Amino acid sequence: xxxxxxxxCTVVVFAAAVVLLGHRSPTRLTLYSSWAPPSPSxxxxxxxxxxxxxxxVGYGTLRAIGLALSVAISGFLIGAPLGTAAxxxxxxxxxxxxxxxxxxxxxxxxxxxxxxxxxVRTPSRWHMGLVFAIGAWAPFARLAxxxxxxxxxxxxxxxxxxxxxxxxxxLFRHVLPNVLGPVAVQMGSVAAGVVLGETALGFVGLGxxxxxxxxxxxxxxxxxxxxxxxxxVAGALAVMVVSGSLQMASEGVRRWVSGHVRV
Amino acid sequence: xxxxxxRSGRSAERLASVGRVAAAALSRSLGAFWxxxxxxxxxxxxxxxxxxxxxxxxxxxxxxxxxxxALRARLGLDRSLGVQYASFVWGLARLDLGDSLSRPxxxxxxxxxxxxxxxxxxxxxxxxLGAVLGVAAALLCVGPxxxxxxEWAHAALVGVAATPLVAFAxxxxxxxxxxxxxxxxxxxxxxxxxxxxxxxxxxxxxLAAQVGRIGRAALLEQARSKYLEVAAAKGxxxxxxxxxxxxxxxxxxxxxxxxxxxGALLGGAVVLERLFERPGLGTLMLNAYAARDIPVLEAAxxxxxxxxxxxxxxxAAVTATIDPRGRR
Numbered sequence: 001x002x003x004x005x006x007x008x009c010t011v012v013v014f015a016a017a018v019v020l021l022g023h024r025s026p027t028r029l030t031l032y033s034s035w036a037p038p039s040p041s042x043x044x045x046x047x048x049x050x051x052x053x054x055x056x057v058g059y060g061t062l063r064a065i066g067l068a069l070s071v072a073i074s075g076f077l078i079g080a081p082l083g084t085a086a087x088x089x090x091x092x093x094x095x096x097x098x099x100x101x102x103x104x105x106x107x108x109x110x111x112x113x114x115x116x117x118x119x120v121r122t123p124s125r126w127h128m129g130l131v132f133a134i135g136a137w138a139p140f141a142r143l144a145x146x147x148x149x150x151x152x153x154x155x156x157x158x159x160x161x162x163x164x165x166x167x168x169x170x171l172f173r174h175v176l177p178n179v180l181g182p183v184a185v186q187m188g189s190v191a192a193g194v195v196l197g198e199t200a201l202g203f204v205g206l207g208x209x210x211x212x213x214x215x216x217x218x219x220x221x222x223x224x225x226x227x228x229x230x231x232x233v234a235g236a237l238a239v240m241v242v243s244g245s246l247q248m249a250s251e252g253v254r255r256w257v258s259g260h261v262r263v
Numbered sequence: 264x265x266x267x268x269x270r271s272g273r274s275a276e277r278l279a280s281v282g283r284v285a286a287a288a289l290s291r292s293l294g295a296f297w298x299x300x301x302x303x304x305x306x307x308x309x310x311x312x313x314x315x316x317x318x319x320x321x322x323x324x325x326x327x328x329x330x331x332x333a334l335r336a337r338l339g340l341d342r343s344l345g346v347q348y349a350s351f352v353w354g355l356a357r358l359d360l361g362d363s364l365s366r367p368x369x370x371x372x373x374x375x376x377x378x379x380x381x382x383x384x385x386x387x388x389x390x391x392l393g394a395v396l397g398v399a400a401a402l403l404c405v406g407p408x409x410x411x412x413x414e415w416a417h418a419a420l421v422g423v424a425a426t427p428l429v430a431f432a433x434x435x436x437x438x439x440x441x442x443x444x445x446x447x448x449x450x451x452x453x454x455x456x457x458x459x460x461x462x463x464x465x466x467x468x469x470l471a472a473q474v475g476r477i478g479r480a481a482l483l484e485q486a487r488s489k490y491l492e493v494a495a496a497k498g499x500x501x502x503x504x505x506x507x508x509x510x511x512x513x514x515x516x517x518x519x520x521x522x523x524x525x526g527a528l529l530g531g532a533v534v535l536e537r538l539f540e541r542p543g544l545g546t547l548m549l550n551a552y553a554a555r556d557i558p559v560l561e562a563a564x565x566x567x568x569x570x571x572x573x574x575x576x577x578x579a580a581v582t583a584t585i586d587p588r589g590r591r
Contacts (some may be wrong), residue, residue: 038560103298108526110533110570115306115564118552198427200530204537204549215429222433222449225441232437236430243427 004252007245013063018058026055026212036226045230047220053231057238060214064198064242067125068191071132079140080183086141086175087148088167089181105138110204117206125208128201132194134135139186147179181257188250192243193218199239214239284583291579295572303566306561307351311344339559355565361558365551373556374547375566382543383570386532388463389470390574393528394521396467397474398510401517404479405486407501415480424472428531432465432538446543450540462535470524477520481513514585516536522578529571544570 030050038045044053080102086097113131115121151157152175160170195214201207202215203222211220214235221232318331318340335341338361339350344361354360359373403409404416439445439461446461447454454461482505494508495501533545540546546566551559 060518101538106523106526106575108529108567110530111302111564111571112305114548114552114560115302115309118306118309118555118560196427196429197530199427200534203429203534204545205553206549215545218429218433222436225433225437225449229437229441232433236434239427245427 002252004248004255006243008249009050009152010231011061011242012243013066015061016168018054019062022052022055022058023051024052024053025053025254026059027210028052035224035231037089037228043234044234045228047121047217047228048224051220053217053234056212056217057214057234059212060181060217061238061242063125063196063208063212064192064214065246067132067198068177068246071129071136071194072187072191074133075136075138076140076184076187079137079142080180081145081171081176082137083144083183084142084148084179085171086151088171088175090152094145094149097141101138101142101145104135107135109135113201116195122209123206128207132197136190136194139190143186144183146176147182151175151178185250185254185257186228187255188246188248192246195243196239197247214242274477287583288580291576295576298572299565299569303351303355303561303565304348306564307348309501310561311340311347312555359485360562363551363559364556365554365559371556371562374559375544375562378542378544378547378563379566379570380543381541382532382536382567383544384459385463385466385535386528386570386574387458387539389466389528389532390521390525391467392463393470393524394474394517396471398478398517400471400475400571401478401482401513402510404475405482406505420472420475420479423468424476426469428465428469429534431468432527432535435465436538449538454539454541458539458541463540466528466531470521470528473524474517474520478513478517478575481516482509485509485512511585515582518578518582518585522575522582524576525571529567 013141028051032045033042033046033050034048036042036046037048042054044050044057047053047056075152083097086094108130112134113128116131117127120127157170157174160174165174197208198213200219202213203218204215205219207213207215217231217235218239221229221235224231286387312490318334318338319326322334323541334340341349342350351360358372363369363371363374366374400420404413409416436446436449447458451458471552486509488509491504491508494504499508532543534550535541536543536545537549544563548560548563548567550556551563
């Protein structure tokens with residue numbers, strides 16, 4: 001189980017090392033080394049106005065992973081019980097939960113983000129987290145609904161009901177514990193999706209105002225494409241490594257869950 | 264006698280099925296209408312209910328109170344929320360949300376109309392290219408043309424599907440536009456058709472990868488079917504077997520995949536418009552956001568939302584037509 005989690009852990013450790021041990025702030029401008037290529041003192045080179053690309057990668061990665069994990073966990077905590085309860089209730093509630101989960105999941109996050117962030121003077125990570133959280137519950141609720149349907153038909157649930165178990169007891173004591181395992185697997189891909197969404201928002205200019213994000217780094221790289229391609233390459237590689245490692249971690253969790261949890 | 268009864272029975276059946284399709288279309292368009300209204304209301308509320316003075320947001324902190332009051336009156340912010348909402352909905356119905364704040368005299372919806380075409384062209388070309396490339400990739404993965412190297416094609420599909428657009432689009436642009444000068448540079452105003460094709464080609468790649476994976480799975484499901492064996496036994500070439508016989512059966516999941524990817528496609532279109540500095544809805548929305556041009560922002564968000572909802576409705580209709588099993 002541990003091997004697929006290794007890339008994600010390496011990424012986090014590397015970013016933490018850059019932040020804690022690095023002595024250069026990601027917002028420090030050193031105009032004389034604008035767009036400088038990689039050198040021993042600056043392994044990833046410098047970007048616009050001399051910012052240290054390695055520092056931006058480190059801080060941006062930690063911010064992205066922090067945002068992604070908190071959105072994924074809150075989506076899981078909201079979506080899994082919601083989907084399971086809807087599966088148990090059945091009928092109208094189940095159909096409408098499924099339909100709204102479909103709608104929320106397919107809706108372009110960008111539009112929601114623009115509508116919400118446009119009203120705030122200085123968009124912060126909290127606002128961005130809220131925007132992603134609006135849609136994060138949907139994949140969990142959907143999967144929990146499908147799994148919950150399968151478990152709700154099991155004999156032990158029928159037995160609990162026959163013995164007089166209330167809806168809450170059936171839900172929390174019997175059905176939900178069996179659903180949580182397979183649904184938790186989604187956390188990795190939801191987190192990867194949030195990292196990519198945050199990068200896209202940062203790329204088009206809706207990210208943090210100080211520009212310290214993977215999307216902001218990509219924007220700098222695009223602006224300096226002609227004279228300093230190393231910034232673009234660093235940014236693109238960072239995004240791919242972070243989202244790829246989260247996906248791989250979710251693969252590892254999936255393998256562990258399918259090996260240990262019997263539905 | 265029995266013929267007449269059979270005929271009237273058949274026409275009654277046809278009438279009933281037309282009625283069913285019409286009812287389904289009506290409920291789908293009602294649902295789309297509610298989604299659009301919800302999105303528009305969200306934008307309306309966000310700009311008026313969240314703490315902070317919208318006039319200060321537009322004019323800046325240093326503005327005089329007299330100017331702020333004038334702007335508030337102009338935007339109708341001094342009236343009650345209910346009256347504002349009513350006039351907002353009425354303005355939407357008339358397609359008139361007022362003039363742009365950064366370009367006085369130009370109605371907000373005129374700017375939106377101007378920007379709608381380029382974005383629709385980009386997204387439409389991307390959907391077409393993505394669907395065609397994806398189906399082609401799926402066919403390559405299941406047909407006999409590549410022989411043992413089919414697994415490589417599948418691995419390539421999985422790899423491409425895992426690569427995010429926001430990362431590889433700038434890098435691809437760097438290699439093709441800067442290093443090798445094959446395509447126009449970003450920001451080139453004379454890029455024309457070549458620029459559109461390159462941008463929509465980039466946008467089509469994630470869609471093509473998803474369509475390829477789902478199409479391959481759907482086609483493989485059909486691979487053992489008897490009717491394909493019969494077609495091959497009758498002398499059909501492999502291309503005919505897969506294209507004419509198997510593909511229509513697999514097209515249901517493919518159409519569903521396109522429908523679910525439309526939201527991501529729209530987001531990708533905005534990213535690419537920013538990357539290539541192309542005119543379009545995305546650029547309009549971002550500029551309106553930066554300038555706090557409230558009427559244009561409201562109009563553009565509603566327009567983008569309706570583009571998305573229309574495209575989804577069209578995809579759902581196409582899916583229902585292709586695959587009658589999903590109709591009920």
